[in-house]
Amino acid sequence: MSPRRSPLAMALLSLVSEAPMHAYRMQQLIKERHKDDVVNVAQRNSVYQTIDRLLRDGLIAVRETSREENRPERTVYGLTDTGRATLRRWMLEMLSTRAREFPEFPAALAFLPVLPPEEARAALEERLTSLRARLSAMDTELAEAGRFLPRVFLVETEYQRAVIGAEIDYVRSLAGDLREDRVTWDHRP
Structure with missing residues (x-):
């Protein structure tokens, strides 16, 4: 079964293609870059749920887990080869094919x-x-x-x-x- 495409999944794959990073940093970058106008990251939980799905689908992998003093544990994710190929396919599909959306x-x-x-x-x-x-x-x-x-x-x-x-x-x-x-x-x- 092919991994389920979504704007948020595509954005997260795109970010980890730049460099491995943790979930909070992904959400932060989307907001800093004003991409939250096109990708809904209002609920932090949706970022974590999407990361879990990307992990299950083998599109990203855990690169490291660390804990700094008085901070929660942070897991850093990186893009897999399958993730890179999927990101490329999704981008081509999203650019070339009109989606059936229901605004x-x-x-x-x-x-x-x-x-x-x-x-x-x-x-x-x-x-x-x-x-x-x-x-x-x-x-x-x-x-x-x-x-x-x-x-x-x-x-x-x-x-x-x-x-x-x-x-x-x-x-x-x-x-x-x-x-x-x-x-x-x-x-x-």
């Missing part, structure tokens, strides 16, 4: 008539405000990071910026259509 926003759009049109419009306008704020923050982040990082380390942020820009255009248009009654429905409680 919340399109699901909510699919069931829009659950709400009265005016409530749906108000919610969309609220989303528009937060999207514009996020776009502005991304522009600042790209400008600042672009001064010292090569572009290759910013391409996921460029992509997210493009997606948010497109979403802003769509949400603005749909909210306008609701405001002008170009999209409407009978709402029954």
Whole structure:
């Protein structure tokens, strides 16, 4: 059976391909590098569960275990040859093949008539405000990071910026259509 691919598993394999490291350092680097915008590491437990899975699948191996005074035991993991080959395969698949994903926003759009049109419009306008704020923050982040990082380390942020820009255009248009009654429905409680 092929190891189960996930963005977090791919990120952890990528980090240990740089150098052997312990779980806390992996989570720390993901946050320091702002990759937590594309890889969910909010729950430390998910990092440890993914590491356990990568170990079981033979994609990483324990390199050393140590304990410093007054600190918990730390296990350092390294990439195996199988892990390196799997990381490469996953990257090629993730870059070349569109995944079937189920984000919340399109699901909510699919069931829009659950709400009265005016409530749906108000919610969309609220989303528009937060999207514009996020776009502005991304522009600042790209400008600042672009001064010292090569572009290759910013391409996921460029992509997210493009997606948010497109979403802003769509949400603005749909909210306008609701405001002008170009999209409407009978709402029954």
